[in-house]
Amino acid sequence: MQKRGDTMQIHPSSLNNINYVPYSFATDFPIYDLDGSPHSPPAKGNHMHYHNCLEIGFCYGGSGIFLVGNRILPFSKGDVSIIFNNQIHIANSNSFDMSYWRFVMIEPNALLSLFKNKPLEAFITGSSTLLDFPHILNSKNHSEICNLVKMIIDNLTKRNTNYKTSVIGLSLALISSLETLSLNFNRTNNLDNISEDYQQLIPALNFISSNLTSSITIGELSQKCSMSESSFRRYFKKVMGTSPMDFIYSSRIKIASQLLYNKTYSISQISLEVGYNSLSSFNRHFKKYTGTSPSNWKNRIS
The missing domain is CATH 1.10.10.60 (Homeodomain-like)
Known part of the structure; x- marks a missing residue:
């Protein structure tokens, strides 16, 4: 059976058991530095949610799991997370090894609109239908993407002169790299009724992700x-x-x-x-x- 839980395209009005967390972006800088400091996902009590944008993250330490659609993805220090818009997900730290992340939100369409040519539009509109995209990347296997994420976060932290220009350029390079990586994964249009089916399991999946080791x-x-x-x-x-x-x-x-x-x-x-x-x-x-x-x-x- 084809596993499709992380390929669904969803809409805020259709899901009652999942938190929709939208972000607003400045027209000239469609990038949001979440909290501006490391964030520690709890070991329990987190809830599945989704955003209206691309979420990238870097793990500074600790370990835990991401539940993305129907897949449990372990993470540890040095890993990078890639969560596309409208993808249901949740992150939980291991209770004995709390993790620390820095998350940044990017609105790809607004970013590309800053440029006359938009060659990656197909990636932006189709990214949430990628099958089996890894989502948790490490520097050994995906050094280019991990380095770009670290440089984006580093520029947002230091905020040197013209840092916005640097972050925009790096974010565009990141999207290009993700497009290249996405070519290795199949897209599917077989999404009929998956959101309704999946939604009924959300209470159980939330419970599993928060109590996996119990x-x-x-x-x-x-x-x-x-x-x-x-x-x-x-x-x-x-x-x-x-x-x-x-x-x-x-x-x-x-x-x-x-x-x-x-x-x-x-x-x-x-x-x-x-x-x-x-x-x-x-x-x-x-x-x-x-x-x-x-x-x-x-x-x-x-």
């Missing part, structure tokens, strides 16, 4: 969505392309595989932190979803 039952999730357990299982599989527990277990293992890069934590500590009371269960699930054991994984990245 004990979660199907009964709790089905109650959040006012469904019977059997109906919830069928509905979740239909919309998300996987069962609720597989979604939870695979998401926990994604977080664990990221934490194994940090030599501070032992495998037993990580298993507890991502919600496993039994090391044997953690080892079994880790091998199921990655094809190898946690110790082999840790040795491989050493």
Whole structure:
């Protein structure tokens, strides 16, 4: 089944369970420096939301997850986030490793309108229909994009003379780089009814993202969505392309595989932190979803 949760195009009037957070931009500088300082996504209590613009972010430290549509994406220090306009998402820090981000909002259409030629218009209008775009980028695999994001934030922080001109130029270069990257991913027009289907799962997805490392039952999730357990299982599989527990277990293992890069934590500590009371269960699930054991994984990245 095609997973389509992060490809939907949505409208403020159609979604009641998701926060719409719009931003206004100056005509001559369509870039908004959110808070102007590092922001720490909470470990719990955050809510899925979407914007009317492109959101870029840089992680200064810590770790956690982004839930973008139907995908859990772990992040850690040095990563960059790319969230397109109208994409439903949520960020949560790991409770034992709070993260610190700097977020900047960009209105691409207004930015391009500053120039006579707008060669990237197709990217701007079609970006939210990209399938499987990575969203969380690291400098090893996407050095150009990560460097551009860091330079944009650095210019916004220092605010030297003519910094707006520099930020506009860098933002245009970023959009161009994202267009190049987007060519590796397919677009889809198969969006019929996805927003309505997905919206009914939002209470459960909000709960999962905020309690991913705690004990979660199907009964709790089905109650959040006012469904019977059997109906919830069928509905979740239909919309998300996987069962609720597989979604939870695979998401926990994604977080664990990221934490194994940090030599501070032992495998037993990580298993507890991502919600496993039994090391044997953690080892079994880790091998199921990655094809190898946690110790082999840790040795491989050493």
